Amino acid sequence: MAWATSSSPAERRPGMRLRIAASLAALAFVVILILSLSLVFLLHEKEEEFIENQLSDQIEHSMAIWRKSPDEAFPNTPAMWLYRMPRGESGGHGKTDVPPAFADLKVGNHEAFIGSKEYHVAVREDEQARYILAYDVEDHESRLSSLVWITAAASVLLCLLTWVAGYLLAGRLTRRLESLASRVGSGDAASLVEPGMEGELHALAAALDQYRARQTQMLERERAFAANLSHELRTPLTGIRTDAELLASLSGLPEAVARRGERIIGNVDRINGLASSLLMLAREARPGAAEEIRLRPAIEAVWESVQLASGKPAQLRLEIPAEAGLLADPTLFDLVLRNLLDNALRYSEQGDVLCRLDGSRLAVRDTGSGFAEADLERVFDRFFSGPRGTHGLGLALVRHACLACGWAVSARNTGQGGEVAVDFGDSLLPLASGE
Numbered sequence: 001m002a003w004a005t006s007s008s009p010a011e012r013r014p015g016m017r018l019r020i021a022a023s024l025a026a027l028a029f030v031v032i033l034i035l036s037l038s039l040v041f042l043l044h045e046k047e048e049e050f051i052e053n054q055l056s057d058q059i060e061h062s063m064a065i066w067r068k069s070p071d072e073a074f075p076n077t078p079a080m081w082l083y084r085m086p087r088g089e090s091g092g093h094g095k096t097d098v099p100p101a102f103a104d105l106k107v108g109n110h111e112a113f114i115g116s117k118e119y120h121v122a123v124r125e126d127e128q129a130r131y132i133l134a135y136d137v138e139d140h141e142s143r144l145s146s147l148v149w150i151t152a153a154a155s156v157l158l159c160l161l162t163w164v165a166g167y168l169l170a171g172r173l174t175r176r177l178e179s180l181a182s183r184v185g186s187g188d189a190a191s192l193v194e195p196g197m198e199g200e201l202h203a204l205a206a207a208l209d210q211y212r213a214r215q216t217q218m219l220e221r222e223r224a225f226a227a228n229l230s231h232e233l234r235t236p237l238t239g240i241r242t243d244a245e246l247l248a249s250l251s252g253l254p255e256a257v258a259r260r261g262e263r264i265i266g267n268v269d270r271i272n273g274l275a276s277s278l279l280m281l282a283r284e285a286r287p288g289a290a291e292e293i294r295l296r297p298a299i300e301a302v303w304e305s306v307q308l309a310s311g312k313p314a315q316l317r318l319e320i321p322a323e324a325g326l327l328a329d330p331t332l333f334d335l336v337l338r339n340l341l342d343n344a345l346r347y348s349e350q351g352d353v354l355c356r357l358d359g360s361r362l363a364v365r366d367t368g369s370g371f372a373e374a375d376l377e378r379v380f381d382r383f384f385s386g387p388r389g390t391h392g393l394g395l396a397l398v399r400h401a402c403l404a405c406g407w408a409v410s411a412r413n414t415g416q417g418g419e420v421a422v423d424f425g426d427s428l429l430p431l432a433s434g435e
């Protein structure tokens with residue numbers, strides 16, 4: 001079953017360093033691709049132009065030589081073939097043996113195929129014959145294909161080199177950001193602005209300094225207000241409680257008046273508790289000296305006072321070894337335990353409240369309707385309102401104290417009610433051998 005904690009980890013996108021490197025590599029790939037395609041296209045056009053000029057020059061030369069010395073009119077290259085068709089002969093017959101693909105071509109320059117092989121063909125005529133010069137362009141196509149593959153491989157290699165170079169360069173740019181983030185996370189009170197910072201980073205550090213200063217001022221005002229409010233409330237509340245105690249202790253008063261006096265005392269105690277809770281949340285909780293605490297006696301003592309205040313008949317069921325102990329600040333542990341038991345008792349309409357120790361986790365389970373699944377991550381917020389009503393400050397105080405002590409707190413539904421668990425980690429003392 002999934003556990004809901006007081007805060008959920010944020011989804012993280014790929015780092016800026018990686019995205020900068022990927023962007024540079026993508027840009028380089030696009031530029032290289034455009035340049036490569038342009039180069040290949042230009043080279044192909046130039047090859048075609050060169051072949052056309054070579055064919056035209058060669059066939060004109062061969063026609064001129066033929067009139068004087070026919071045997072010397074044939075090209076010297078093995079990739080060219082010269083055919084001469086005297087007037088009146090048709091292609092493919094007689095001495096000329098012209099391939100059918102060339103025989104019926106008109107005067108001019110052409111591209112023709114015999115099977116899968118490509119030829120460039122020049123056709124000319126004079127008064128005596130028709131001349132056909134065929135050129136096998138396989139070597140040219142092979143060189144062009146090799147050039148395309150070499151260009152593609154070079155492009156990929158350059159993209160990889162660009163990615164590596166971009167990653168290294170981006171590392172220099174982001175190292176200061178990572179250092180700044182580390183200092184912000186560590187709670188370093190010193191100014192974040194450092195000499196030699198780049199302009200953009202300097203502006204960010206200065207803005208963070210200003211933000212931290214405003215936050216500190218706001219926290220100080222909030223803490224001062226909570227402390228003053230708590231102090232100002234305690235004096236009149238003490239007077240009210242004293243008067244109510246005197247009223248309730250008078251003999252001969254009607255029973256209804258005595259009950260009202262007890263109710264006034266209870267309400268004053270709740271207001272005092274609320275003021276103390278607000279003061280605790282406003283201050284930074286710092287654990288005091290750790291003491292060894294036995295879990296069962298501590299839980300039973302707190303349960304007795306909590307149940308007495310609530311008046312509910314629910315019983316406490318303990319599944320905790322008698323020797324289980326904890327090394328912690330007694331005041332903060334009592335605050336955590338009191339609020340957990342009070343919360344469980346408040347929502348237990350029927351049945352018992354279960355306290356169970358599972359490893360280093362102390363789970364307190366009620367028999368109520370449980371938490372709404374959508375609200376599990378917010379039950380530790382101050383005065384959060386959900387299907388079970390307003391949660392007040394109890395669970396917020398639990399989280400506040402647990403964070404101060406290094407404990408983990410979580411909430412879940414068990415099918416039999418809601419459960420809040422505190423993982424004490426290394427604070428829990430190991431049980432004696434055999435327990």
